[in-house]
Amino acid sequence: MRKSIWFKLFISITILALLIMSISWFMNTKYLEKYYIFKKKEKLVEYGNDIESLYINKDENLEHELTKIENELNGKISLLDNKNQFVYYSDSKGMLCKFNSDLTKENNTIIDMYTYNRFGMKFLVLNKLMKDNSILIMQIPIAPIKESVHVVNSFYWYIGIISILVSIVFAYLFSKKFTKPIIELNLVAKDMLNLDFSKKYEYGKDDEIGQLSYTINQLSRRLHFYIEKLKDDIEKERELDKIRKEFIANVSHELKTPISLIQGYAEGLKENVLDAKEDKEFYCDVIIDESDKMNKLIKELLNLSKLQSRKVNLNKNYFDIVKLIEETNKKYKNIFLERNITYEIEYLKKDIMINGDYYKIEQVLTNLTNNAINHVDYDKRIGIKIYEKDNKVMVTVKNTGPNIEEKHINKIWESFYKGDVSRNRTDGGTGLGLAIVKEIIELHNGEYGVDNQKDGVAFWFNIPI
Helix, strand or coil: CCCCHHHHHHHHHHHHHHHHHHHHHHHHHHHHHHHHHHHHHHHHHHHHHHHHHHHHCCCCCHHHHHHHHHHHHCCEEEEECCCCCEEEECCCCCCCCCCCCCCCCCCCEEEEEEEECCCCEEEEEEEEECCCCCEEEEEEECHHHHHHHHHHHHHHHHHHHHHHHHHHHHHHHHHHHHHHHHHHHHHHHHHHHCCCCCCCCCCCCCCHHHHHHHHHHHHHHHHHHHHHHHHHHHHHHHHHHHHHHHHHHHHHHHHHHHHHHHHHHHHHHHCCCCCCHHHHHHHHHHHHHHHHHHHHHHHHHHHHHHHHCCCCCCCEEEEEHHHHHHHHHHHCHHHHHHCCCEEEEEECCCCCEEEEEHHHHHHHHHHHHHHHHHHCCCCCEEEEEEEEECCEEEEEEEEECCCCCHHHHCCCCCCCCCCCCCCCCCCCCCCCHHHHHHHHHHHCCCEEEEEEECCEEEEEEEEEC
16 A cells, blocks of 8 residues: 555645645744734824825814724824824823834834833834824734734634645545556556456546557557567468478478389399390389479479469460360370370350460469379269359369368368378379469469369369459
8 A cells, every 4th residue: 555656646645735734824823923013014104194194184084084094993093283282182091192202304104012011011103203293193902913813823723624634535536536547557557468458448538647548558459469460470480380391391202202213223224133125124214204203393393482482474465265275185185085084175155365374374274184184083074164254264174083071172282282191103293283273373363272063073263354
């Protein structure tokens, strides 16, 4: 409690109120009476000048005015002419008529404190020498002044006590109200320290605390944004590291078999383990075939790397995609015949023009066709469909065969992903074909996907017209 800002503010305001009340009480007890007497002296001088003016001008209301002034001052007045004869005097009871012999033309007004020994009373007495040498004497008792000061100081005690109580209540309420937003902001800051950025404090006023509230809320939002972004970056970095390791493992796996075959057959040729010419030619054919596979794998790796880094400049032109598909079909004519595969092209019209890189789209069609050939089933049917939809050219390559398991659907576009861990080499693929398709279509701002159908699998892509 003693360390809280609320307690410190409450104590500070209370002490300040007590200090102000103490200073006020000290000033009253020490200087109020002196100040009161000083003001009475000023009043005596003022009234003395007024009486002199009335007397010199022989005002007919002089006596009435003198009586009025006596009542206002609660004092006595005597007026003597230049022959020291009374012109006016109050009731003689209590009148001192104390004359000061020090009066001169230069020092024509003197105020003294005089004690009347008979009654033990003190009076303020003014002696004034007027212009015609007449003398004005005015006296007022000190006792009423002291009594007034005593009453004021007594009443001040009650006012002081009430003021102190009011000040304490005010200090308590004000301290609570003032420190409440600071306490709330401190709680928000503690939550931020624990990485909880869900809480905010809206102060609702445009003062320094309101600005502090706005700043802390903005700081909370930004910290939350950047921490989440950092988490995403770390997760992406982990994913990239995982992909990097898998990529190295995949490349090593893909190169291991052809290298082992080449090494084995080359050693056999070197050691002359074969005598027949046909056997030697078979060994040489295997070495050449495996070398071609390695060369193809490396070329596709380099091609995929360029596509993923977006360092490829597309040579876009308008061309007829139906014509391109028909030309691609001719390249596979012998393969289709050898494997007894039925190949069909379906389109509503010819001359379907798209704006793209001719050779990159040809590579997409080649990779999808190779994928279809490698996975076609005993029905041995492959079909390509081309049509226009929503200002896009849609191309679907379908082969009859088993559906792709749902757990593999989103992974088949990754490098070296073949749907099984054994990496079976019997289909002749490198595992990079669909990854290359994905990168090329994305470079053309197109879309791609795969759908399981009742009698097979359909890979598709679209290109904006």
